[in-house]
Amino acid sequence: MTKHSDSSAPGVAWDEYVLGYKDEVIHMTSHRSVAREGAFVMPLLRPGMSVLDAGCGPGSITMGFSQVVAPGIVTGIDADAEQIIRANILARQLDLSNTSFSVADIYQLPFDDQSFDAVFCHNVFMHIANPEAAMDELFRVCKPGGFIAVRDGLGSFDQLCQVSMNGVERPFSDFMRALSRFHGGIPDIGVHLKRVLYCSGFRDIRPSSYNEIYHEPNDLMMLRSWFQPVLAGTFGERAVATGLMTRGELDNVIAKMQQWPTDPTAISIISWIEYIAWKPRPGTP
Numbered sequence: 001m002t003k004h005s006d007s008s009a010p011g012v013a014w015d016e017y018v019l020g021y022k023d024e025v026i027h028m029t030s031h032r033s034v035a036r037e038g039a040f041v042m043p044l045l046r047p048g049m050s051v052l053d054a055g056c057g058p059g060s061i062t063m064g065f066s067q068v069v070a071p072g073i074v075t076g077i078d079a080d081a082e083q084i085i086r087a088n089i090l091a092r093q094l095d096l097s098n099t100s101f102s103v104a105d106i107y108q109l110p111f112d113d114q115s116f117d118a119v120f121c122h123n124v125f126m127h128i129a130n131p132e133a134a135m136d137e138l139f140r141v142c143k144p145g146g147f148i149a150v151r152d153g154l155g156s157f158d159q160l161c162q163v164s165m166n167g168v169e170r171p172f173s174d175f176m177r178a179l180s181r182f183h184g185g186i187p188d189i190g191v192h193l194k195r196v197l198y199c200s201g202f203r204d205i206r207p208s209s210y211n212e213i214y215h216e217p218n219d220l221m222m223l224r225s226w227f228q229p230v231l232a233g234t235f236g237e238r239a240v241a242t243g244l245m246t247r248g249e250l251d252n253v254i255a256k257m258q259q260w261p262t263d264p265t266a267i268s269i270i271s272w273i274e275y276i277a278w279k280p281r282p283g284t285p
């Protein structure tokens with residue numbers, strides 16, 4: 001497992017995030033919203049609730065909770081200081097006085113036991129190496145009678161467009177999944193989260209799922225803008241250095257991705273699994 005520390009956030013170490021923090025990736029997560037990524041939790045939110053968004057990234061989903069639960073408090077945490085700075089600036093611009101963001105590690109949350117009515121965690125578990133420890137920590141800060149809403153990839157990177165390696169058509173997914181594992185991630189975490197939730201003590205676990213389909217040229221262009229920087233940057237270099245792919249394969253893959261938007265046969269499906277689960281009150285089974 002590779003660990004990464006940020007000198008701007010002393011004391012915080014975390015599993016290296018496979019997509020990295022390139023502007024293009026932050027651009028992707030900044031376009032996430034409660035309307036789509038948070039829709040499964042919205043019917044449960046009420047004014048006055050306290051909400052934690054763990055691994056909030058740039059906070060675009062988090063800030064969607066602010067009006068719904070006001071005057072309740074919304075707190076976003078992330079291990080990456082740069083994203084937290086951006087989130088705090090945006091929250092101030094939007095005058096969200098009930099919302100704050102801080103740098104913290106999901107494995108050691110700086111909150112008392114039973115602090116939050118609702119805990120939200122989106123697309124974080126597939127990027128961390130010890131989901132059980134993280135879930136125990138989220139359980140600890142959740143109030144009895146409160147709930148967690150967790151959403152992650154269902155077989156992440158499973159059905160992305162084809163690329164060619166050594167002249168052979170192969171799913172780009174194979175490479176992304178290998179890269180994710182190499183960096184300590186668990187691309188198949190989605191289907192295991194029910195067990196992880198149960199083992200931490202959550203009960204009344206309710207799953208649902210959601211598919212995103214990318215096949216129009218604009219969709220494929222967007223998809224390419226998320227994945228190309230991964231390959232063209234440090235992660236592609238490491239993939240070559242560690243033998244995950246040869247230099248020639250890397251160049252071929254990048255070239256093939258260039259064609260996704262104009263390939264009339266290209267299609268990618270990104271599948272998500274969503275779980276709502278409750279922390280029992282004392283005395284309930």
Ligand SMILES: C[S@@+](CC[C@H](N)C(=O)[O-])C[C@H]1O[C@@H](n2cnc3c(N)ncnc32)[C@H](O)[C@@H]1O
Nearest residue numbers: 014029055056057078079080105106122123124
């Ligand atoms: C794919 S992003 C998702 C961000 C946001 N939840 C969203 O869906 O837009 C994963 C986030 O998890 C954060 N992360 C990874 N390991 C972490 C840890 N140990 N503690 C806190 N955050 C972590 C990363 O910094 C990154 O912002």
